[in-house]
Amino acid sequence: GAGVSQSPSNKVTEKGKDVELRCDPISGHTALYWYRQRLGQGLEFLIYFQGNSAPDKSGLPSDRFSAERTGESVSTLTIQRTQQEDSAVYLCASSYWGIEAFFGQGTRLTVV
Amino acid sequence: AQRVTQPEKLLSVFKGAPVELKCNYSYSGSPELFWYVQYSRQRLQLLLRHISRESIKGFTADLNKGETSFHLKKPFAQEEDSAMYYCAIGNYQLIWGAGTKLIIKP
Numbered sequence: 001g002a003g004v005s006q007s008p009s010n011k012v013t014e015k016g017k018d019v020e021l022r023c024d025p026i027s028g029h030t031a032l033y034w035y036r037q038r039l040g041q042g043l044e045f046l047i048y049f050q051g052n053s054a055p056d057k058s059g060l061p062s063d064r065f066s067a068e069r070t071g072e073s074v075s076t077l078t079i080q081r082t083q084q085e086d087s088a089v090y091l092c093a094s095s096y097w098g099i100e101a102f103f104g105q106g107t108r109l110t111v112v
Numbered sequence: 113a114q115r116v117t118q119p120e121k122l123l124s125v126f127k128g129a130p131v132e133l134k135c136n137y138s139y140s141g142s143p144e145l146f147w148y149v150q151y152s153r154q155r156l157q158l159l160l161r162h163i164s165r166e167s168i169k170g171f172t173a174d175l176n177k178g179e180t181s182f183h184l185k186k187p188f189a190q191e192e193d194s195a196m197y198y199c200a201i202g203n204y205q206l207i208w209g210a211g212t213k214l215i216i217k218p
Contacts, residue, residue, distance in 0.1 A: 031204065042118075042211035043156075043198060050204055091156065097204055100146070103156040 002026075006092050006104035013082055013111055021077040021107045025094030032075050033101065034067055035091040043091070049075065050097075082111045114139050116199055118209035125189050126217045133184040133212050135173075135199030143201040145182045147173055150196040150211075159184075159197070169193070189216045 005024040013019050025032050034046040045059035049069045060066070064083075069075035079086055089108050093101040115138045125131055137143070145162040160168045162175050162182065173184045182199060194216045199209040 033206070035208075040213075042196075043208045045208065048205050056205060093156075095206075099144075100158050100161065101148075101200075101206060105155055 004092055004094050004102050004104035006090075006107050008107060009105065010108045011110070013109070015084060015111055016081055018078065018080045019082055019109065021079075021090050021092075021109070023075045023077070023092030023094075023104060025072070025075070025092070026102055028072070029094035029096050029102075030072055031095045031097060031101075032069055032072075033093045033095075034075070034077050035093070036061075037089045037091055037106070039088070046077070046090075079109075082109075084111045087111045114201075114207050116201055116207050116209040118197075118199055118212050120212045121210070122213045122215070124215040124217060127191055128188050131184075131186045131189045131193070131214065131216075133197050133199075133214065135182045135184065135209055137180050137182065137199075137201050137207075139180070139201055139207070141203065143203055143207075145173070145175060146200045146206070147171070147182075147184050148198040148200060150198070152195070156198070189214075191216045191218060 007022045030051045032049040036044040047067045048056040064080045067077045087110050089106040091106045092104045095101040117136045147159040149159040150156040171186045175182050196211050196213050198211045200206045
């Protein structure tokens with residue numbers, strides 16, 4: 001595709017359930033980022049992948065959060081045992097090394 | 113520690129007035145510097161990058177290495193400039209500021 005694609009666009013889940021969010025980066029982009037954006041707030045870094053290097057997981061808020069990426073392809077962000085405070089827009093971005101990051105449209109997660 | 117600080121969470125100015133969005137940073141080395149913008153219901157997108165030395169939509173950003181700042185400026189604000197603005201720096205991994213919400217009053 002022409003841009004970064006995220007699915008689903010919206011997700012409503014019950015507290016305690018697991019959710020999986022998907023990000024399709026731009027083909028050839030080596031770097032992939034996940035961010036969280038709470039309503040009216042700025043970007044909160046979650047995790048960064050660069051090629052085949054070990055990911056920077058320093059932003060993951062708890063062990064309920066995990067992410068995977070195989071090579072330079074699709075990434076999934078998994079949130080286990082969701083809590084209401086997990087409600088936010090989850091943004092994915094990709095870039096070719098450190099050059100301009102391109103963002104997806106985000107997944108709006110609502111935990112009820 | 114590597115850090116980007118945008119001291120203003122919210123900035124409100126009248127149409128036609130000058131705008132300055134502040135960005136201060138702490139970084140080891142020589143990072144690339146960027147400003148990103150997020151208009152209402154749109155994706156976050158690149159506004160400008162330091163290395164290009166461009167003026168985009170009337171905005172410019174000057175790097176002050178002594179003060180480690182990269183403030184975004186526009187001489188005459190327009191209503192369509194209302195958006196969320198983020199400063200980001202880095203070489204491979206981008207470090208982001210918390211963002212400044214800019215509101216242009218008519």
